[in-house]
Amino acid sequence: MMLEVKDIRKSFGKTEILKGIDFEMDQGEVLSIIGSSGSGKTTLLRCLNFLETPDAGRIAVNGETLFDGERPESAGAGELRRKRLHFGLVFQNFNLFPQYTALENVTLANLLLAKQQPDYKQNRRAITERIVAEAHELLRQMGLSDRESNYPHQLSGGQCQRVAIARALALKPDILCFDEPTSALDPELTGEVLRVIRGLAEQHMTMIIVTHEMAFARDVSSRVIFMDNGLVCEQGTPDQIFGHPREERTRQFLLPFIQR
C-alpha cells in the first residue's frame, strides 16, 4: 500500500469541507477525483500536500505515518518539508516563478535542497551539473528543450503547465498531484498537457488527478473517486464509475458528460 488516507476531516470556520475521506492507493496507480465544485476535491489535495492541516484523520505513505490527527505532534518546519516531498503538486494556474527561466524554475528547489547535503561543499560542481542535466532531460520529455531559457511570460499556458509538471517531477515525488491542470488553459492547449500526463501514466507514475476532463479521466485512470459534499460518494474503475454508476448522485453528476 503506497498511500493510506483515513477519515480526513477539515472545516473552515463553521463550514465542514471534508467530512471523513478514506481511500488507498497502490504504487503506479492513477487516481482521478471528480465531483462538482465545492465538493472538497481541491481541499483534499491541499491536505495531502500540507498546504492545509486536516482537523482529524491519518495520512501514511509507504507505511510511514505523515499525519495523525490523534497525535498532532507539532511537526517542526524542517520535518514538515521532508514530509511534503513525498508529494508533488501541479496547480491549476501553474504558479511558475516569473523571474526565473523555465530551466531555473525546474532546478531552483533542487539546488536549494542540495545545499543541505553534507558533501555539498566538496561536490558542489558535480551536484549542480547533475541537477541541471536532470532538468534538461525533464524539459526534453515535456517537449520544451527549445524553451529552456524562456521566462514564463514568454510561454503559452500549455507550455507553462508543462514546465510546472517538470518542476514537480524534478523533486522525484512518490505521488504527483494535479489540481485541475487544464482548467486555466484555452481549449486548444489542453491536449498537449493531457498528453504529457498520459505519458507519465504509461511510465507508471503514481498520480492523483483532480479534473473536470471526464473523457481524459476515464481514459487515463486506473481508479476514479467521485466526491460529493465532502465525502467519497463512490469509487471504482473508470468503467464502473462512468459506465455503471451505482449511486444516484454520481449518475446525476455524470449525466451531462455521458449525453455528450
Place this chain on the structure above:
Amino acid sequence: MMKKLFSLVLAAMLLMGVCAAIAEGDLEYVQGKGTLVVGITDFAPMDYLQDGEWIGFDADMAKAFAASLGVKAEFVEIDWDNKLLELANKSIDCIWNGMTLRPEITDATACSKPYANNAQVIVVPKAVADQYQTAEAAAKLQFAVEAGSAGQDQAEAYGFSYTPVNAQTDAVMEVKAGSSDAAIIDALMAAAMVGEGTSYEDLTYTIGLNSEEYGVAFRAGSELAEKLNEFFAASWKDGTMQACAETYGVSAAIIPQE
C-alpha cells in the same frame, strides 16, 4: 495652521525645558565637556566666517572668555527663531550674537550686563534723507520691519504704518525695491549694510528711534553670566576689549565695563 502647531509644540517643549534646565552647575558642566558652545548666526561685524574661522567682535570675545574658563569655544550656527529652545536643550551654552536685551530674553535666561549700545534706525533712500530727520516727519512713510524684532516694537511705539517681513535684510530690500518707503533696523547692521561701499550705496539711515543694549544670554540660573561680567570687567581694565572693538570698528558702541 502649520505655524500654530509649531508654536504649540515649541511652547510645550519650553515648558518641559524649564523643568529640566535647572542650570545649577553650568560652569561645571561646561568645564566637564571642555567646550563652550556659542550659538550664533552669520552677523558681521559681530560673528562672521573668514577662511573657515568664526571671527568678529563677539566671536573673538567669546574665544577669550572660553579660554579664561579653560575650555574651547565652539561656534554653532542656529536658527535665530529657536535660540531659546537651543539654549534649554543644551545644544548651545550661550547666545552671543549681537543680541538685544529684550524682556522676553532677560526673563527666560541669565543675561550678562550690556556690553554694547545699539539703536533702531530709519533707513531711507539717500535722495530723500534730509526730509525725514525727525520721527514726526517720518510718520507718513510706509515702513518695512522684521516681524517680532526690536524694529517692529519701535514702529508700534511710534504708531507708524508698517509691513512685517521675514528679516531685517528683507526690510532693506523692500526700500531698495520701492515697495516700502523706509525700514527700521539695527544701527550696527545699518552701518554695515547701507551707504558708501556697500550693496546699498543709494540708501542711508537717519534718526535713531530708541536706544537698546546688547548682552549675552546663558541658561536661567547659570553662574556663567556672572563669570562673564567679571571677564568683561577684567578685559575692559586691561584694554583688550577696547582693542578688539577697534579691530572690528565698533568702538563707538562699546559700553565701559566695571
Place this chain on the structure above:
Amino acid sequence: MTAEQWSIVFNALNIGFVQTLRLFFATLIGAIPLGLLIMFGRRSRFRPLSWLVQGLTWIIRGSPLMIQLLIIYYGPGLAFDWHPWGGGEAGRFSAAAAAFIINYAFYFAEIYRGGIASIPQGQEEAGLVLGMTRTQIFFRVKLLQMVKAIVPPMSNEVITLVKDTSLSRIIALQEVIWAGQKFLKGSNGIAANILPLLCTAVYYLVFNGLLTLLLGRLEKRLSYFK
C-alpha cells in the same frame, strides 16, 4: 554680483548640497532595511506587535516630519535633560538622519506591504510544495517580484526625499537651502540677494534628473519578467 562673489556663493552652495546628499543617502541606507523590519512587524501573526506597528505608522505618517525633527533633536534634552546629539554639526546631522530614517522607513514599509500583497498566494504555495523554507521563498521567490512592484512608488518617495531634506533646516542643519538663504540674510558681504537661494533649485533639478534616469533604468532592468 561680481565673479568673486559668485564663487563665494557657489562654494557655500556646494558645501550645503554635500550635506543634503549625505542626509539623502543616509536616509536611504537606513530606511530601506528598517522599512523591511517594520513591514515584517506589521504582518506579524503576533497581534500586539502588528497593532503597535499600525499605531506607530499612524503617528509617523500622520504628523509633520518637521515636528518629528524637533522632537528628536530637542525632545530628549528638554524632557529628560539627556543630550545624545550634542550641539555641533555632526550631532544635528545624526538627529536629522534619525528622524528621516524613521519617517521614511514607515512610508517604505507600507509600500513594501503593498508590494508583498501584490504577489499571488500561489507563489508561496508553489515554494512550499517544492520543499522550500519560508525564508528561501521570501528571498528567492518573493523579494525580486516585490522589488519590481515597488520600484515605481519608491521612485516617487525617493524624489520627494531629495526635496524633504530641506526640512532639516528647522534644527539648523546647514543643507543647501540654508546655504542659499544665508545670502538673503547677509553673509560674506552679500546681503538681501535672492539669487543664491533660487540657484539651489538647480541643484535639486540636476540631482533629481539623475535619479529619475537611474530609477528608470532599474525599472527597465526588471522588465525582463512580468
